[in-house]
Amino acid sequence: MAAGSRLVWPMVFLSFFMAAFGTARSTAQVPLLMWSTHGLPPAASLSAGHITSNEQLASYLGLAFGSGAHTVLLFLQEKLSKDDFTVFAGVFGNKQDGVFPNLEALLRSSVSSVTFPAVAWSPSASTAALLEELLGVSPALVDADTLSRMDVDASVSNLLIINLPYCISPLKSCQEVLCDNDAMIAKVVRTMDDKKVPYTAMYTGAQPSQGISSPSMAAKQPAIGRSLLQAVVPDIKPPIMLNVSGGPCIMLWAQNLNVSLSPTAEWTDLAAETPSLEGSTCNATNSLLVLSYPSGFNLRFAMSQRFYPVSARNWFTLDWVQLQSNGSMASFVGSHAISAPAEYSFHCGALRSFRDALLVPNSTEESVVDWRLNFIDFQIQGFGLANRTEFSYASDCAGFFTPGIWMGLLTSLLLLAIFVYGLHMIMQLNTMDRFDDPKGPSISVPQSE
Incomplete structure (x- = not known):
């Protein structure tokens, strides 16, 4: 060595x-x-x-x-x-x-x-x-x-x-x-x-x-000096991981998994609980992640992958998400934006079922029609993990042309148009083809009374 x-x-x-x-x-x-x-x-x-x-x-x-x-x-x-x-x-x-x-x-x-x-x-x-x-x-x-x-x-x-x-x-x-x-x-x-x-x-x-020494009195004093320059690293919880045949098969992580059973009810953050993964399955074409929480909520994430000849590669999609509580179930269909190459993971800063929803409600029962999902900093991968213990490269749900980019492009185009117009006007200026000769007779302009 x-x-x-x-x-x-x-x-x-x-x-x-x-x-x-x-x-x-x-x-x-x-x-x-x-x-x-x-x-x-x-x-x-x-x-x-x-x-x-x-x-x-x-x-x-x-x-x-x-x-x-x-x-x-x-x-x-x-x-x-x-x-x-x-x-x-x-x-x-x-x-x-x-x-x-x-x-x-x-x-x-x-x-x-x-x-x-x-x-x-x-x-x-x-x-x-x-x-x-x-x-x-x-x-x-x-x-x-x-x-x-x-x-x-x-x-x-x-x-x-x-x-x-x-x-x-x-x-x-x-x-x-x-x-x-x-x-x-x-x-x-x-x-x-x-x-x-x-x-x-x-x-x-x-x-x-x-022997464990008692904390010193200095440790109880308020932080001074360079405390403003010190970075506090928050605790990061590990991702939810389904292991099958000795290796990871599905991974999911979210800062918050907020669910609500009515527009006026308070949000419940399921990310703070430890779920059971019983009932989860995965294979080469389909993956199902079942999260059963002690509070009585169940979340199901169904994913599939298929080969697309146009791009000559496999893509996976989040087909639907189900929320179960007290014997009732609401289903949410994933839009076409929730997709990524099969060897990638999918990430979204805000995956919601309302207001710019990527999860479209698909339930007709009146008791569950108002159920809502709001996943913050959400990332999931159902294929291509092999023996990896971390997410692959993430395909983000945010489009390239965000409102900020559009504003910058339009402002730049407006300034460019003003510049081109000014340059064009300068190039159209011509010099005078006739001048006064100080040694010759002056130009007289008759005046009419």
Whole structure:
């Protein structure tokens, strides 16, 4: 391996954990690393000092394990903090200096990996309990030897917990214990690879390994100095992703999914809830995304693709959107503008069923005729994802000739017409062909009385 490639991963590896170094020390937290043999939904970019709450972690894991059977390997170390990576990973993170060479190699070589530098920790909440609730199975405590003799059924969900010690042995240094844990992780993963069972692995701590310092009094003072120059990066929720056969099939993201059951009723933002994807399907020509929300609303997005000889390529369209509530259903047909090449995604700043509507109501029942949709910063892709964990290039619903562009063009044409007219008038000026001769007789003009 080239020297440059040896330096890139350790710098990225350490930067994730240094990102939470500032204000994160005032709250109990543990790092969490995930990697998988199949696709994982992308995590939102984290600002410096951000601590992932239990609700945010539960929302992300709900997307990752929302449907189908999953085998999860939870490497649960007795204690773990980001300092264990920054102190013992070595200056360059190579095998001579660091204690996590196998872990680094697994994160590099996996199909997808996600890192949470700081996850909020409390004695009453644990990652194991959260996974047990999401997967609906009881955990099994295993190690590399017992796992090699087990029959792991990939058709059902499995939660396998591998407990790892921390630096409490008087016979070994902390660095040696972490090296042994790194070797145990590699041994367990090799056993799963030999069994040819797809899995998702997680490495975290049962509790923080470092004492949490109390927040300083300075942190309670109002921000001064360069606070106006500092940019605050808002939390970005991950997209809704349907995984089929180990890979993503449909992706949807929206800042707001507002629905209303009457023109005077308040809007309900479904983007703030975590939906169930049960009933969603996709194939080479048709995709159906079913979002069932705890509040009782259901959204259905139907897409299809076909080949158009004129453009010599496949295009996909959003055929219709259905909103269900309390046994009633309203249907909205997508206009021709909701389309994009099959390998692209579709994006629209405001996808509405009223006022410049791209979703045309198609319901005749009086009880649902006033239902409305208003999707803000909406993006969807139902085809061409393959193993991608992010949207493809987006085809936007906004036309090229917007009102602002038309105003600029008309103003420019008016000024150009004035310029051309003035230039034409200047070019039509002619010099006089007769002048007064001061040495000759003057020109007399008779005057009549």
